[in-house]
Amino acid sequence: xxxxxxFIAAVGVAIVFCAIIPHAQESVPTIHxxxxxLALTPPMGWYPWNIFGQDPQNEKLIREIVDALVSSGLKDxxxxxxxxxxxxxxxxxxxxxxxxxxxxxxxxxxxxxxxIHQKGLKYALYTDAGTHTCSGAxxxxxxxxxxxxxxxxxxxxxxxxIDWCNTEGQDIVKTYTTxxxxxxxxxxxIVHSLCSWGDGEPWKWAAQVGHLWRTTTDICAxxxxxxxxxxxxxxxxxxxxxxxxxGHWNDPDMLIAxxxxxxxxxxxxxxxxxxxxxxxxxxGNDLRDMSTSTIRILTNPEAIAVNQDPLGVQxxxxxxxxxxxxxxxxxxxxxxxxxxxFNQGTSWEAVAIQPSEIGISQKTxxxxxxxxxxxxxxxxxxxxxxxxxxxxxxxxxxxxISRSNxxxxxxxxxxxxxxxxxxxxxxxxxxxNGMITLTNKGSSELSLWKVRxxxxxxxxxxxxxxxxxxxVTNTVSTAGLKKGLYHAVVRLDNTDPISAKPMSAVYYxxxxxxxxxxxxxxx
Ligand code: GLA
Numbered sequence: 342x343x344x345x346x347x348f349i350a351a352v353g354v355a356i357v358f359c360a361i362i363p364h365a366q367e368s369v370p371t372i373h374x375x376x377x378x379l380a381l382t383p384p385m386g387w388y389p390w391n392i393f394g395q396d397p398q399n400e401k402l403i404r405e406i407v408d409a410l411v412s413s414g415l416k417d418x419x420x421x422x423x424x425x426x427x428x429x430x431x432x433x434x435x436x437x438x439x440x441x442x443x444x445x446x447x448x449x450x451x452x453x454x455x456x457i458h459q460k461g462l463k464y465a466l467y468t469d470a471g472t473h474t475c476s477g478a479x480x481x482x483x484x485x486x487x488x489x490x491x492x493x494x495x496x497x498x499x500x501x502x503i504d505w506c507n508t509e510g511q512d513i514v515k516t517y518t519t520x521x522x523x524x525x526x527x528x529x530x531i532v533h534s535l536c537s538w539g540d541g542e543p544w545k546w547a548a549q550v551g552h553l554w555r556t557t558t559d560i561c562a563x564x565x566x567x568x569x570x571x572x573x574x575x576x577x578x579x580x581x582x583x584x585x586x587x588g589h590w591n592d593p594d595m596l597i598a599x600x601x602x603x604x605x606x607x608x609x610x611x612x613x614x615x616x617x618x619x620x621x622x623x624x625g626n627d628l629r630d631m632s633t634s635t636i637r638i639l640t641n642p643e644a645i646a647v648n649q650d651p652l653g654v655q656x657x658x659x660x661x662x663x664x665x666x667x668x669x670x671x672x673x674x675x676x677x678x679x680x681x682x683f684n685q686g687t688s689w690e691a692v693a694i695q696p697s698e699i700g701i702s703q704k705t706x707x708x709x710x711x712x713x714x715x716x717x718x719x720x721x722x723x724x725x726x727x728x729x730x731x732x733x734x735x736x737x738x739x740x741x742i743s744r745s746n747x748x749x750x751x752x753x754x755x756x757x758x759x760x761x762x763x764x765x766x767x768x769x770x771x772x773x774n775g776m777i778t779l780t781n782k783g784s785s786e787l788s789l790w791k792v793r794x795x796x797x798x799x800x801x802x803x804x805x806x807x808x809x810x811x812x813v814t815n816t817v818s819t820a821g822l823k824k825g826l827y828h829a830v831v832r833l834d835n836t837d838p839i840s841a842k843p844m845s846a847v848y849y850x851x852x853x854x855x856x857x858x859x860x861x862x863x864x
Contacts, residue, residue, distance in 0.1 A: 372586075373548065373550060373551055374552055378846030379532050379846065380590065382587065383648055384422050386423050386462075386622075387423045387624045388623045388625060389402070389406070390427070391560065391596070391600060391626070394563030394564065395429065399445040400447060403425055406423065407462060409628035409631075413628055415640060418645060418782070419622075421461075422463045424457065425466065425467060426467045426502065427504070430442055431480070433480035439489055451497060454497040455762075459758050461756040461757050461759060464500070465498070466502075467501070468503055469504040470511065470516045471505065474506060482503070483511065486522075486523040487523045491527045493531065498529070498531055499532060502536055503534065513541035517550045517551060518549075520550070521549075533551035534552065535551045539577070543555075544585075548584075548588070555593075555594060557578060557594060560574055561597055566602035566603045568607055575593060578593035578618055578620070579658055582618070582670070591655060592620065595621075596622060596639075598624070598638055599632075606734075606735050610735055610736055612639065614668075616644045616739070617648075618656060618657075619648060619650075620648070620655075622645070642753075643750070644713070646783070647671065647679045650671075651752075651837040651840050651842045652840060654672060659698060664685045664686030665690050666683045667680070668680065668682070674840040674842070676743065677742060677745075677748065678741070679739070683737040685734075685735070688734060691730070692731075693729045705744065706722055706744065707719060707742055708721075708744070709741075710748045712740060712741060749784045749785050750784040751783050751839075752781045754782075755779070758777055762852045764856070765819045765854070766856045767857060767859075768859055769859070770818065772816055773816070774814055778813070779833075781810075785837075788836070791834045792804065796829055797829050799817055813831075815851050822859050824858050827853040830850055832848050833848075
């Protein structure tokens with residue numbers, strides 16, 4: 342029986358936890374997310390392409406996936422962005438406007454978005470920067486960038502994946518920059534996911550126009566995972582580590598964990614690699630049909646904590662030992678650091694890591710947390726000691742190393758809803774309330790969310806703490822309002838309690854229907 346051992350021998354005094362590889366965010370002059378506060382940790386969610394491809398996508402499927410995302414526990418683990426990929430969800434009319442393909446999405450794309458928001462999830466849509474999407478089934482944005490972005494905002498999208506098919510003759514930087522300007526002009530903050538498969542080396546410039554960019558070709562053909570291809574993709578993406586950081590991420594494509602074609606060990610190793618690379622975690626499997634092992638892997642809070650760490654550093658390979666790669670260079674918000682050991686060989690390997698290799702100076706006690714076994718070893722004293730592990734073929738050992746034996750989880754914010762919908766009848770002034778609850782699934786205490794002041798006069802927002810949750814009360818006053826529909830987007834900000842770094846801003850929609858002209862005067 343093969344048994345994996347963590348052996349930490351020790352002698353010494355003093356330990357320094359530091360990033361041993363330069364943090365290359367200095368090379369990024371401005372980032373898109375600096376203004377909108379979006380995607381300060383890698384986006385998490387689900388996209389249909391890997392498992393379904395194009396044809397099965399329709400409203401019924403997306404709604405079923407949304408329900409499964411909630412009931413399986415993925416939502417509570419932090420997955421939030423969900424919606425159709427190239428799912429033939431809109432068409433362009435003769436007037437140039439895009440409208441929902443009602444045959445496939447009978448509630449309309451606004452209706453689908455409302456469903457997603459009411460569930461406390463975020464709405465992801467898909468388009469293309471060229472004349473048409475890749476299969477030609479949907480219109481691209483070329484020449485319609487401003488109208489299309491306005492329409493995506495009206496559909497209440499929170500995330501847009503923008504493909505790069507059918508773009509002959511287009512300048513990639515200019516095109517995606519126009520799309521950013523169009524998104525800003527639409528007034529709705531939306532995560533921009535560039536999808537040029539590495540064309541145009543987006544890591545060099547796209548932090549200023551979007552929040553994440555694909556670095557490689559597709560990770561599989563729809564329906565079946567391709568392990569070798571995924572490993573090639575990881576190898577390409579790994580080298581780009583200096584370009585990733587809060588609000589601007591290398592995207593080695595959606596997850597294949599839980600898809601046909603991978604073993605449990607491969608699922609675990611794959612997920613560890615994507616967490617270590619601070620890659621977006623967009624699940625790509627059928628969430629309606631998951632084994633308990635897949636759910637356990639996709640929702641492992643300790644692995645997700647590495648991915649969602651507020652410092653946002655992408656880990657990378659510091660050494661190869663035959664077919665085994667040793668990954669480090671990922672300091673975490675509490676002063677600990679992540680280490681991954683991955684065996685791509687065909688037989689088990691014993692690997693020893695010197696503490697000095699991962700930035701642990703000599704002679705200080707340290708603890709090693711196993712992120713898959715959920716056990717802690719230590720304290721050990723670094724010096725002549727090694728961290729020795731046995732790694733099975735295709736498997737990864739995933740650790741967090743700290744001076745303290747407390748391994749806090751960074752904030753993971755889960756909302757009960759992202760939509761407050763209120764209706765006021767009659768001509769007398771009324772006050773109506775709608776609540777949103779934001780729960781921190783991480784293990785550190787959060788201060789109160791701060792409300793941005795740029796909200797309309799008819800709305801006021803207050804925040805109260807209630808244990809690990811915070812209640813956001815939205816009070817609407819109808820005095821002086823005319824009959825009609827009113828809408829506001831509210832932004833909340835907070836900082837991470839340990840690193841004090843800004844956390845990804847939370848946005849939600851408030852809808853108010855006023856059925857009659859109302860007397861009185863506005864506050
Ligand atoms: C490209 C993208 C995929 C998917 C398809 C849709 O290949 O890289 O992720 O969106 O287009 O056709």
